[in-house]
Amino acid sequence: MLVTMNDILLPARKGGYGVGFFNAVNVEMARAVIETAEELHAPVMIGTAEILLPFMSLERVAEYLIPMAQKASVPVAVHYDHGLTFDGCIHALKAGFTSVMYDCSTCDYEENKARLAEMVKICHAMGVTVEGELGHVGDNEGAGKLTNPCDFYTNPEMAADFVSATGVDALAVAVGNAHGDYKFPPKLDFERILAISDETKIPLVLHGGSGLADDDFKMAVKKGICKINIFTDLEKAGRAGAQKALDEGVPSLTKMIPYEIDAMKKVVEEKIRLFGSDGKA
Template sequence: MLVNMNDVLLPAKKRKYAVGFFNAVNVEMARAIIETAEELHAPVMIGTAEILLPAMSLERVAEYLIPMAAKASVPVCVHYDHGLTFEKCMEAIKLGFTSVMYDCSTEEYKANVTKVAEMVRICHETGVTVEGELGHVGDNEGAGKLANPSDYFTDPEVAADFAVLTGIDSLAVAVGNAHGDYKFPPRLDFGRIEAIAGSTGLPLVLHGGSGLSDSDFRTAVQKGICKVNIFTDIDKAGKAGIEEGLKAGASSITSLIPYEIEAMKRVVRNKLELFGSVGRIN
């Protein structure tokens, strides 16, 4: 069933588990995510991000994700992640996405507040939920890499102000996490997560979930993380599945698809079990 972010994150916050958000840039990824969630009776979030649109346009993604979510036997929130422009967020809403992240985290604080508050006002009129980001979650490599990530960590007191002024439904935090492959084991600031959860009262979001240890996930969820974003792990698993199929003698796209999907399902299954969301359907 197609739901918004509050429908899955508010119960997660109350019962101290997390919901997985997985980017799905093709139908095989979407199948792996939704089918696994159904098998495990787990709520899930699925979608794409603005940076991934070169792989599959927003309109094409909506064409398969919205109907698949609507037909699912479990709650599925279709979320537009890391929306960098107002126009693309509006396009996502018009296409049927039930949740958006408007990422203005690289802006000055006042601009971040003003832009996100306006997005919240528009979205809430139509039942669409909004995720904001305070601090900034950088990348492990490339143009988005931060020289001193701790300079951009989320401040709990500022986060409380941001939550009130914007009216957001969830908050993405910078607490030692980063996007992409971790070159060295990350050190998450669990005390900061707990402080932000307490000061804002919001479901918190952990970006850069691929590559974190099982212990990191469990502790982060207990401290207040209610949504964990995963892409790198499932993306790499799909590639590994195809390679496995080729080694097994698969000689066509159609014969490779089952290998691709099963490899990604293993990742999704592992994450949903770690987040504690298995069997959480009322």
């Protein structure tokens, strides 16, 4: 069933478990996520990010994701991740997404707050939930890599003001996490997560989940993380499935599809069980 982020994350916060958000830029990825969630009776979030739109447009993603979510036997929120522009988020609203992230984290504090408050007002009027980001989660490499990531960590006291002023439904935090593949094991600031959770009392979001150790995930959820974003691990699994098919001499693209889906389903199952959302639908 198609639901909002609050329908999934508020019970997760109350129940002390986490829920996976998986980017799905094609039908095979979407099938792997939703079929596994149904098999495990788990709520799940699925969608795309603005940076991924060159590979599959928002309209095309909406055409398969929203009907699949509507027909699912478990709660599925369709989320637009890292919306970097106002117009992009509005586009997602019009396309039928039930949740958007308006990422103004590279703006100064007051501008981030003002922009997000405006988006929350619009989205809530349409029954759509909103995620914001305070601090800034960088990348593990490339142009988005931060020289001193701790300079951009989320401040718990500022987070309380930010949430109160914007009315945002979930907050992405910077606590030692980063997007992409980790070159070295990250050191998450778990006490900072707990402090932010205590100050804001809303679901917290961990971006850059691919590559974290199992114990890090468990501790992060224990301290207040309710939504964990996964893409790199899913994408790598799909590629490995395709490679296995090629290595085994599979003769056609259509016969490669089960290999890709099976490989990705293993990752989704692992994360759902790890986050503790299995059986929670």
